[in-house]
Amino acid sequence: MTNDVASVDRMTLETVDSTNAQAFRQADQGVATPLWIVSREQTGGRGRGARGWVSPPGNLYASLLLALDAPLATALQLPFVAGLAAHRALARCLDEPKRSDLILKWPNDILLGGAKIGGILVESRQAPTSRGGLDVVIGFGLNVAHHPAGVSYPATHLARHVSAAQSACDAGLVEKVWQLLAAEWARAAMIWDHGTGFNAIRQAWSDRSFPQGTRLSVYDGRDTVTGAFLGLDADGALLLNTPDSAHRILYGDVMSPTREAATTTDRD
Numbered sequence: 001m002t003n004d005v006a007s008v009d010r011m012t013l014e015t016v017d018s019t020n021a022q023a024f025r026q027a028d029q030g031v032a033t034p035l036w037i038v039s040r041e042q043t044g045g046r047g048r049g050a051r052g053w054v055s056p057p058g059n060l061y062a063s064l065l066l067a068l069d070a071p072l073a074t075a076l077q078l079p080f081v082a083g084l085a086a087h088r089a090l091a092r093c094l095d096e097p098k099r100s101d102l103i104l105k106w107p108n109d110i111l112l113g114g115a116k117i118g119g120i121l122v123e124s125r126q127a128p129t130s131r132g133g134l135d136v137v138i139g140f141g142l143n144v145a146h147h148p149a150g151v152s153y154p155a156t157h158l159a160r161h162v163s164a165a166q167s168a169c170d171a172g173l174v175e176k177v178w179q180l181l182a183a184e185w186a187r188a189a190m191i192w193d194h195g196t197g198f199n200a201i202r203q204a205w206s207d208r209s210f211p212q213g214t215r216l217s218v219y220d221g222r223d224t225v226t227g228a229f230l231g232l233d234a235d236g237a238l239l240l241n242t243p244d245s246a247h248r249i250l251y252g253d254v255m256s257p258t259r260e261a262a263t264t265t266d267r268d
Contacts, residue, residue, distance in 0.1 A: 008182050010036040017044035019063035020123055023137040026065060027127070033067045038178055045141065046121060058145030059157070060177050064185065068124070069133040073235075074195040075124045079108045080205045080236055082120045082138045085188040086110055087208050089180035090117065090142070090158065093173075098161050104209045105254050106238045110142075115156035118142035140181060144174045153255075199234070206231050216240065218252040225249065 009032065016022050016039040023037045039062075042055035055061055068075055083104050090110065091099045103111040110118040121139040143157035159173060191197045191204075210216065210229050217226040218240065225247050227240035238249040 008036060008186075009034065010038060013037070013039040015039060015041045015043060018042055018046055018139075019061050020046065020121060020137045020139040023063040023065040024123075024125070024135065027135040031065070033065050035065045036062060036182060037065065038062045046139075055141070056146070058174070060140065060142040060144050060174050060181070062178055062181065063137050063139040066136040066138070067127065067131065067133060068136045068194075070194055072124065072134065075122070075134055075136050077192065077195060077198050077201070077236060078136060078138055079120055079122050080198075080201050081188045081192045082122065082140065082185070083108060083110065084201060084205050084208070085181060085184040086118055086120065086140060086142065088184040088188070089177060092180050092184075093158060093162055093177065102208070104205055106209065106232070107236075112156050112158075112161060115147075115154040116143075117147075117156050117158060142177060142181070144177055202232055202234075202236060217255045218249050219255060220249075220252040224255075225252075
């Protein structure tokens with residue numbers, strides 16, 4: 001892989017239903033990978049758990065199509081690789097102390113000042129038997145020029161936190177963020193190396209998440225578990241310590257302890 005963004009294959013669109021869906025359509029046509037799909041807007045953007053993702057022009061909507069010759073367990077590491085890349089890309093747009101306010105929230109969100117600035121959706125499927133392996137799509141939604149209102153988790157956008165000169169041209173800022181993201185993805189993917197470097201990725205991700213001991217709540221759609229954040233285990237599961245026991249959490253929405261449980265009406 002290379003950090004030279006100019007050499008990266010990219011499809012640029014004005015509008016699309018979903019960059020993830022478009023990426024899978026490209027896989028059906030047998031395109032060479034890796035391939036970035038970037039669209040100015042989405043009409044049917046999706047978030048985690050089949051939630052909609054509000055996608056008007058001004059933000060970054062990008063998906064990366066990969067052909068992965070590895071088991072599904074290895075593909076499940078990719079949200080952490082992607083999260084690290086997105087964090088590093090956004091951090092390069094920010095000055096201190098804003099950079100220190102950028103936090104990775106398990107399993108697939110990026111927060112800035114406690115508000116959501118971006119999210120990641122990784123989807124995979126078995127590739128045709130003629131190719132074998134997995135088709136994997138990593139979708140990035142990063143709030144650059146604006147953020148949605150009326151969502152259950154506070155949201156923000158990058159232009160609010162950068163200088164007036166940087167945010168003067170929304171289109172230019174979106175392109176800058178994509179270029180940084182593509183370069184940081186290449187860097188993180190080289191470290192990950194199809195799973196052999198996941199421990200290094202996991203540590204780097206953890207260093208950019210909540211400090212150990214932070215009190216967090218996780219809602220799994222039925223129950224809420226609240227405890228002290230212990231980090232991630234070797235597989236990327238979230239570890240929480242409660243008065244009763246330690247919990248290894250494989251699925252759920254991380255909330256602040258004072259926030260009500262997330263609902264399926266989330267749009268961002």
